Each structure stands twice: as structure tokens, then as C-alpha cells.
Amino acid sequence: MWFTRTFNRLRGCVRPGARGSHAESARGSSCSYQLLHDFMELKYEGLVMHFDYVWLRDHCRSASCFNTKTNQRNLDTASIELNIRPSKSKVDEQHLYLTWPDGHVTRYSLSWLAQNSYEGQKRSAVQPRILWSSNIYSSAQVPSARWEKFMSCDEELKIFLNHLLLYGIAFVEDVPATLEATETVSQRVSLIRETMYGRMWNFTSDFSRGDTAYTKLALDRHTDTSYFQEPCGARAVENRLATHFDLTWSPGSWSSPKFQLVFHCLRHEGTGGRTLMVDGFHAADRVLRQTPENFELLSRVPIKHEYIEKLSEHQNHMIGVGPVLNVYPWNNEVYMIRYNNYDRSVINTVPHDVVQRWYTAHRHLTTELRRAENELWVKLKPGKVVFIDNWRVLHGRESFTGLRQLCGCYLTRDDMLNTARSLGLQA
Numbered sequence: 186m187w188f189t190r191t192f193n194r195l196r197g198c199v200r201p202g203a204r205g206s207h208a209e210s211a212r213g214s215s216c217s218y219q220l221l222h223d224f225m226e227l228k229y230e231g232l233v234m235h236f237d238y239v240w241l242r243d244h245c246r247s248a249s250c251f252n253t254k255t256n257q258r259n260l261d262t263a264s265i266e267l268n269i270r271p272s273k274s275k276v277d278e279q280h281l282y283l284t285w286p287d288g289h290v291t292r293y294s295l296s297w298l299a300q301n302s303y304e305g306q307k308r309s310a311v312q313p314r315i316l317w318s319s320n321i322y323s324s325a326q327v328p329s330a331r332w333e334k335f336m337s338c339d340e341e342l343k344i345f346l347n348h349l350l351l352y353g354i355a356f357v358e359d360v361p362a363t364l365e366a367t368e369t370v371s372q373r374v375s376l377i378r379e380t381m382y383g384r385m386w387n388f389t390s391d392f393s394r395g396d397t398a399y400t401k402l403a404l405d406r407h408t409d410t411s412y413f414q415e416p417c418g419a420r421a422v423e424n425r426l427a428t429h430f431d432l433t434w435s436p437g438s439w440s441s442p443k444f445q446l447v448f449h450c451l452r453h454e455g456t457g458g459r460t461l462m463v464d465g466f467h468a469a470d471r472v473l474r475q476t477p478e479n480f481e482l483l484s485r486v487p488i489k490h491e492y493i494e495k496l497s498e499h500q501n502h503m504i505g506v507g508p509v510l511n512v513y514p515w516n517n518e519v520y521m522i523r524y525n526n527y528d529r530s531v532i533n534t535v536p537h538d539v540v541q542r543w544y545t546a547h548r549h550l551t552t553e554l555r556r557a558e559n560e561l562w563v564k565l566k567p568g569k570v571v572f573i574d575n576w577r578v579l580h581g582r583e584s585f586t587g588l589r590q591l592c593g594c595y596l597t598r599d600d601m602l603n604t605a606r607s608l609g610l611q612a
């Protein structure tokens with residue numbers, strides 16, 4: 186099958202005919218290894234690993250090959266003989282020593298090799314996570330962070346980020362109901378990603394942009410900016426209090442900066458407008474367990490998403506291409522879902538028979554995403570900022586009446602993960 190072939194090729198690791206005739210073997214206390222014809226086999230703490238010789242030379246951490254101050258490689262990889270083999274080798278309790286034909290000695294710590302081997306990577310998750318249905322999420326009783334502590338205490342930020350990484354959603358409460366405070370909490374987490382919607386956005390049902398988000402209509406679950414080559418990593422949103430100004434507002438006028446200085450707050454009474462969240466990875470996981478072929482189609486077929494806006498004040502044309510499910514090929518872990526049926530563009534990248542199977546797979550995923558038990562509904566209120574991992578959790582909303590105004594921003598994913606790592610989290 187067209188897909189399986191690619192798939193198998195990507196997953197294959199051992200070259201055919203690799204076991205050569207004159208293998209050298211040796212044994213340390215908790216470790217044994219063999220230098221086979223064109224790779225080394227190492228057994229350490231129950232893990233059997235295979236290392237290519239060029240790889241072993243290339244990853245040498247000696248002072249001349251690697252700068253530990255900058256964590257950068259000094260070695261010119263292109264100068265390594267592609268058929269290089271070590272001329273001598275030995276292990277002790279914790280290290281493997283390889284001597285190369287030119288006399289250079291490489292010393293590896295065995296635990297470093299275990300951690301950095303393909304086999305080690307394959308059996309561990311890049312991003313530990315808890316897949317959820319609404320029951321699982323509610324029973325976990327994940328606490329919200331509180332504005333004051335969140336802003337002043339790194340431990341609080343770390344706990345918050347851990348929740349965001351584990352569940353794909355996290356809340357901060359007691360935030361002043363202003364655009365500025367929403368910006369301040371967002372910047373604690375990451376860098377704000379400016380897009381054609383602006384840096385911070387403040388939107389309502391004013392038809393100011395060519396998108397259904399700017400109406401009172403319901404929006405089915407979706408991820409945002411699927412039409413970017415790299416969809417925004419996360420979004421932070423808060424429901425703003427309607428302001429005195431809002432009640433006298435005319436279409437589009439809030440976008441003028443001076444109106445954001447209005448803090449005269451009145452509570453708005455309208456109906457509907459609840460926010461929906463669904464764990465896209467949970468749905469993808471169910472598809473994988475039930476019908477691996479469907480999962481494979483969703484992770485292989487390139488799909489275009491498109492944003493076309495032709496208003497006199499706003500002209501935009503964005504195109505993003507990528508599969509619905511992005512998976513790491515070495516462990517099949519999903520790291521990004523693009524699902525936006527509104528913004529999905531023409532499918533013309535695969536032949537008709539694949540299209541037919543793709544629709545079946547897409548239907549399966551949609552069924553999982555629409556299961557009532559997977560829907561988490563929340564009513565956003567002033568003071569409560571929700572952060573949503575836009576690579577994982579889909580959002581939507583109920584239709585509403587009356588005035589409803591949200592403010593928020595997109596965040597860059599790299600910088601969100603950077604903050605998490607700098608606090609000691611695995612990300």
C-alpha cells in the first residue's frame with residue numbers, strides 16, 4: 186500500500202546484512218557490546234542499542250570536538266570517513282572508550298548513550314501527557330493559578346505550565362479584566378505571536394473581519410491558524426467585561442487604541458456563548474487504537490487550510506499545508522493536530538481512492554471529537570484567562586445573544602516550551 190511502504194521505510198532501523206563476520210565482543214559489569222561489521226551493538230541496563238560508527242564519531246564530546254560552553258559541535262562532520270570504524274574499544278563501569286584510526290579517543294558515558302539512542306527515544310514519550318474526556322479532566326480537579334502568585338512566584342508558574350503541558354489547557358484566575366493584564370499574564374508564559382489579527386486582540390461580533398469568529402454564531406470545535414505553515418502554539422483568552430463604551434460602540438471602532446483605555450465596567454447580560462474544549466490527542470489516540478489505517482491516513486495525507494480575506498481594510502491570503510495529525514515517526518506520538526473544517530481548503534494532493542479513504546478516516550476522527558463525553562464546556566468570566574495548547578486542544582463556542590467581548594493573544598510555542606524547560610519541566 187502506498188502509505189505503508191513509506192511508513193515502514195521510516196520506521197526501519199537496521200541495515201540489511203549488518204551482521205558481519207569478525208565481530209569483537211566485550212563486557213563491562215552491567216554492560217556488554219559487540220563491534221559488528223557496520224554498527225555497534227550495546228546492551229546496557231536491559232536496553233539493546235545499535236549505533237552507527239559515523240554517528241559515534243560525530244557525537245564525540247571531547248574538548249576538540251564539542252564546545253561545552255556553547256553546547257555546539259566543533260567537529261566538521263564532513264571530514265569523517267563514512268566507513269570509519271574504531272580501532273580499539275573498551276568499557277568500564279560507566280563509560281565506553283573508542284579509539285579511532287587517527288588515534289583520537291572518544292569517551293561516552295553509558296547513561297548518555299542510553300538516553301540518546303534511537304532505542305531509548307523510541308520507548309519514551311517526548312511529551313508526557315494525560316489524555317482526557319470531560320470526566321477525566323473534571324475529576325482531576327486541576328487548580329487554576331492565581332494572578333498575584335502567578336506573577337511573582339516561579340514555582341506557581343511551573344505548576345501552571347506543568348498543567349498546560351499535561352492537559353493542553355490551564356487557567357489563571359483573579360486577573361484584572363483588561364487587555365493589559367491579559368497581555369502581562371501571557372508574557373509570563375511565552376512571547377506573544379503577532380499575526381494579521383494584531384498582537385493582542387479584542388474581538389466581538391462586529392463583522393470587522395472576514396471570519397465567522399466575528400459573529401454571534403456557534404463555532405464547532407477547531408484549531409486556530411491551521412492555515413499557517415506553523416500554526417500558533419497556544420492561545421490565551423479572557424472574557425472581558427462589557428464596558429460603558431461598548432454599549433455605545435459602532436462596528437470596528439474598538440480597534441482604535443484609545444478605546445482600550447476605557448475601564449468603566451458594566452456586566453453584560455446575554456445568553457449562550459459558552460466555550461467548548463476537546464482534547465484532540467485523546468480523539469486521535471482512540472482512532473489509532475480502533476483503526477490504525479485511519480490514523481495513518483490522517484497522519485500522511487497533506488491537507489491545505491486557507492484564509493482568504495478581502496475586505497477593504499484587511500486583505501490576507503494564508504495557506505498552510507500539513508496532515509491533520511503530525512506524528513513523530515520514531516515513536517508514533519502525535520505532536521500537533523490541525524482540525525478546522527471551516528478553513529480546510531481544496532483537497533488535491535492525493536488521488537481519488539486515497540481521498541475516499543481519507544474521508545472515512547476524517548469521519549472517524551470527527552466522531553471521536555464529537556462524543557459528548559469528550560466535551561468540556563466552560564463559561565469564561567472576567568478575571569479568568571484560559572490558555573489553550575492550539576496544537577492539541579480544539580476550541581469552539583455556543584451561539585450567543587447580547588454583547589460578548591473576548592480579548593487575548595496567540596503565543597509562540599518555542600518560547601512557551603523554553604519557559605517550561607528553563608523551570609525544569611520536560612518539554
Ligand SMILES: C[N+](C)(C)CCCC[C@H](N)C(=O)O
Pocket residue numbers: 382386388396397398407408409410411525527528
Ligand atoms: C482569535 N481571533 C478572533 C483573533 C481570530 C480567529 C481566527 C479564526 C480563524 N477561522 C481560525 O480558526 O484561525
Ligand SMILES: O=C(O)CCC(=O)C(=O)O
Pocket residue numbers: 398404409460580581582591
Ligand atoms: O468566540 C469564541 O469563544 C472563540 C472564537 C474563536 O474560535 C476564535 O477566536 O478563535
Ligand SMILES: [Fe+2]
Pocket residue numbers: 398407408409580
Ligand atoms: Fe478559534
